[in-house]
Amino acid sequence: MRNCLVAQSGGPTVAINSSLAGVIQGAIDSRQFDTIYGSLNGVQGLLNGRLMDLSEKVEKIPMFIELLKKSPSMYLGSCRYQLPDYKEDDSPYAYIFNKFESYHIDSFFYIGGNDSMDTVDKLNTYAKALGKNIKIIGIPKTIDNDLCVTDHTPGYGSAAKYIASALLEIGHDTSIYPINSVTIVEIMGRDAGWLTGASALARNKYNFAPHLIYLPEVPFNEKQFIEDVKVAMDRYNNVVIAVSEGIKDDKGNYISATSAVEDTFGHSQLSGTGKCLEYIIKQNIQVKVRSIEINILQRSAAHMSSVTDIGEAFRLGRHAVQIALENNSGVMVTAIRKGNDPYSVDMGYTDVKNVAGLIKHVPREWINERGNDVTQKFIDYVYPLILGEPVVKFQRGIPDYLDISHLFPNKIDE
């Protein structure tokens, strides 16, 4: 008997279920596995015995793979569990590998970001040290697009499409009054500006919003920011500013951390980066100003996903199965861009040590000299990733996604 196991970890994206679907389809097509299991809530499912028979789901739920590809969030749930160094504490490892053996797991696929790749690395190191013949394969995902080696990460293209569309619609919304206004749009990204930079794709022949873009890669200077806004206000009535939540000053302090506010009880509360820029403008420029946060829909709005992104996520999942069957372990599958005209990617893989715990930043030359916009190189990079619109199935007026009630503990047979 030869089975495989797949799990998801980290934050949600709208493409992570498509990679799961790719693993399932790849495993079925290979005819090398008897049963495909899913571990609920990442490696935690192995520790508390919450495994799901995915082969059965494919048999019982009509169109399961297709629905899974288009459903947001994480079908198998996530976890925040971090494995200790096995040399210090090998008890969770012993438990996990015991489960691998009892379920005849030949290959374990872990879909996640750089923390999850650390887990892949640790499990693989342990397996090698103990001579276990299990293949541990990482599959990238993160809306943040900050994983090394791979050209981009599944989930990023869809989030970028959502952000660009949102900025276009915000551009329309803010244009209705013939008075000056400033609208600050805070976008996710603690360390890298990939998501915020994608807001530039909102621009078209009549929409110039966002007029200013600030990424964490360039130190934020308050005085220069005020100048930038004044210059933009001279040119445009309604100025829209896209800003990463993670912008920092030249000492490396988060701007949001410098704007602590006190509630009525005297407790200090961190306000957001957008709110902070709002205060700066209010204190320095006489203009109507507001800040809005692009909320968690930037990572969950499957109704606005990119077909390119969903398709590549699926291909990476399939590719991971092939890589495992070729006897690799401790690697992460990657997308390698062959070109933009026409755009295409090859699938590859890399030692997971090249990815675990590392962050890929936006290159400085993809940001303009003044640090308040991205350059054409950035736009050329991200543009192909947002293309293509899926046919979203609706039921009763809202999107028809896959049932995830197995994630609610009170409904699970443990």
Add this chain to the structure above:
Amino acid sequence: MRNCLVAQSGGPTVAINSSLAGVIQGAIDSRQFDTIYGSLNGVQGLLNGRLMDLSEKVEKIPMFIELLKKSPSMYLGSCRYQLPDYKEDDSPYAYIFNKFESYHIDSFFYIGGNDSMDTVDKLNTYAKALGKNIKIIGIPKTIDNDLCVTDHTPGYGSAAKYIASALLEIGHDTSIYPINSVTIVEIMGRDAGWLTGASALARNKYNFAPHLIYLPEVPFNEKQFIEDVKVAMDRYNNVVIAVSEGIKDDKGNYISATSAVEDTFGHSQLSGTGKCLEYIIKQNIQVKVRSIEINILQRSAAHMSSVTDIGEAFRLGRHAVQIALENNSGVMVTAIRKGNDPYSVDMGYTDVKNVAGLIKHVPREWINERGNDVTQKFIDYVYPLILGEPVVKFQRGIPDYLDISHLFPNKIDE
């Protein structure tokens, strides 16, 4: 020569341009008008001479009417201008009616909310007092759905669909961790809970989010709120709460106003209602909690509009032309629901005095006794309004909307 004029006012909705398209199509089909003009930025366009020839747009821009129906925000822009009582100051009236005459305006259509209907009332009163034979017709729009007489307002159905879909996607997003969490979702609505109540449509056979719903129609009680959250946490891991920005305590004070925070400069800042509930939970319950605001996309996301809503907005625009040609003035066109099975509406009209400055609240019996959810009556009411998905045209990965560069003053020939 006989011309007509149309303008938009108040906040954006994704359906207000469809009503504009309906007026244009109705005026063309009637063959009673030589030219259809649009006033830029509401009545302000009349005061500063910014009129646009819409007949020419129809001729020159291919598919103009169809694109207009599906474009968000306000093609003619908006204004915050309020007319004075003409008995105290008739100078703007003299100016406006002078423009009406010089442009041979026979009918003026004003698309807006209850403030705009006040403008319709004032212009009509002035016209009657001076024996002017111009027809002034109001066309309702507001995502808030708080206009009297009409069964519902154009813009509401699409915003309700966006909110229900967002809550479903947030439900997916919050379900991934097997730990307790509370997510507060703040939704627009200063006076009425129509939008927040629509979040109940997110529920399906597996998604029970939002688990609690608080509307401005029922006084908010902090002690009861804490109890509600604790009870919900016993039943559900990840509790999602939908709350109107406008909830008030039993003395009528906005909850958001009770949570003023001080920034680092000692200035008092109003925090949002969601943030306020977040503090209450943090101080009373040991649980991971966060609050998010459904931002202005709830009124601007044309990519997620309701076909029912867009279609009715168009019909109301056409109907307004017919009503004007039947020599009515000082009225607002209305939607009259004939039934839910099948759902259908008739078009009617009402004296604008029945609408101007008034607010329609959610009936108390459409809210449950404890005041933390809506009842089936509410759901039956709103459900038909969110049905139907438009085919959204995309270009370069983002929605393809109508060019609004004429709204940017530096690009307009005045």
